[in-house]
Amino acid sequence: MKTWRCAWTGFAPVSLAVSLVAFLLAYPPPAPGAEILKLATTTSTQFTGLLDRLHPPFEKKFRVRIHTIAVGTGKALRLGQNGDVDVVLVHAPAAEKAFVSKGYGVNRRGVMYNDFVIVGPAPDPAGVAGTRGVSAALQKIAALRVKWVSRGDDSGTHKKEKILWRKAGLSTSGEWYRSLGQGMGKTLQIADEMNAYTLSDRGSFLFFEARGKV
Incomplete structure (x- = not known):
């Protein structure tokens, strides 16, 4: 699989939203060495390896153990809403603001x-390499009915994808578009096997590419 970066700004802030459970647990201070801090974050963040570097010094300083649950943004926010975790680290600004x-x-x-x-197959059947603007790239894919696979899991990446299709003024109905959940x-694995296009966060793509999985 080959990746193309279209000439568009694809940045989405990854935000830290502390749940009310964590706020309430902050008073009184936890007993030394007795607390587990439950963190719900995205698989994208987990794949970067950043948390593996940050957790040890944090745990040592605050005498807690961090239990990480890596899921899609939608599920992470639901875990926070239900009080099942103390902190959520996600990347869907509109959903985060609604949560708060x-x-x-x-x-x-x-x-x-x-x-x-x-990202998509190396032959680039839709000819999106070098296309200026994500809407133009999606229009090429939709016009040719080239296979596209979507996470379809209410994650931050899935939310972003739906926004991009709407901005491009396109419908995703048809056999060429597959929502996976x-x-x-x-x-990424299924897109690779099907020679299909998909939208990926860069961190996850680089993680799997480096391991020869896409």
């Missing part, structure tokens, strides 16, 4: 950025 405005979380902060790329890794 409804009282499910507090202290939302942007901490880093993620960007997205359209899967995470990024599985979606």
Whole structure:
């Protein structure tokens, strides 16, 4: 599989939204060495390996153990809403703001950025390589009915994809478009097997590409 970066700004802020559960647990201070901090984050963040570097010093300083649950943004926010985790680290600004405005979380902060790329088969049957603008690239794919696979899992990447199709003024109905209900890794694998295009966050794509999985 080959990746093309279209000439469009594909950045989406990855934000930290602390749930009310974490806010309430902050008082009184936890007993030393006795607390587990539950973090729901995206698979995209997990794949970068960043958390593996950040967790040890944090755990040592605050005498907690971090239990990470890597899922799509939608599920991560639902875990926070249900009080099943203490902190959510996700990348869907509109959903995050709604989460906080409804009282499910507090202290939302942007901490880093993620960007997205359209990836597809090396022969590039839709001719999107070098296309200026993501809408133009999607229009080429839709016009030729070239296979496209979508995560279809209410993740931040899936939310972003739906926004991009809407901005391009395109419908995704038809046999050429397949919604999987899967995470990024599985979606990339299926896209590779089907010689299809998909939208991926760059971190996940590089993670799987480096391991020869796409």
